Amino acid sequence: MDIERAAQGFAAIGSEPRLEVLLALVKAGPDGLTVGDIQARSGMAASTLAHHLRFLASGGLISQEKQGRSVINRAEFDHLEELGAYLLRECCADSAAGKEEAA
Numbered sequence: 001m002d003i004e005r006a007a008q009g010f011a012a013i014g015s016e017p018r019l020e021v022l023l024a025l026v027k028a029g030p031d032g033l034t035v036g037d038i039q040a041r042s043g044m045a046a047s048t049l050a051h052h053l054r055f056l057a058s059g060g061l062i063s064q065e066k067q068g069r070s071v072i073n074r075a076e077f078d079h080l081e082e083l084g085a086y087l088l089r090e091c092c093a094d095s096a097a098g099k100e101e102a103a
Contacts, residue, residue: 005060006086009079012059017044018052025062025075032065032074 013019024041025033033041039049053073056062060079065072 001082001086006083009059009061009083012056012061015052017042017048018056021049021052022056022061022075025073026077026080028075030074030077032072034070034072036070038073 013022020042021038021044024038028037035046035049035053038044038053039046042049044052053062053064057064061076063074063076065074
C-alpha cells in the first residue's frame with residue numbers, strides 16, 4: 001500500500017460519525033447492513049448518512065451492493081487490515097530494539 005492510498009483510507013475514517021458507521025458495519029460482519037439498518041443504529045438523517053457512506057466508499061473502506069430496492073453496505077475487511085498493517089509495519093523502526101532487528 002502506498003502512502004496516498006493509506007492517507008485516503010485514514011481520511012475517510014477521520015470523523016466520529018464515519019467511524020460510528022464503519023464500526024457498525026464491522027460489527028455486522030460480512031453480511032453487511034442496509035442503509036435503513038445503519039440509520040436505525042446511528043440515528044443519522046438519510047442525507048447525512050448518504051454523505052458519510054459515499055466518503056467511506058471512496059476511501060475503499062466499504063463496498064455497496066444493490067439488491068433489489070436495497071443497498072447492502074459491507075466493511076472492506078481486507079483494506080482495513082492493510083491500513084492497520086501499514087501503520088504497524090513501521091513499528092519501532094527508529095528505536096534501539098528496531099535497529100537491532102534490522103541488523
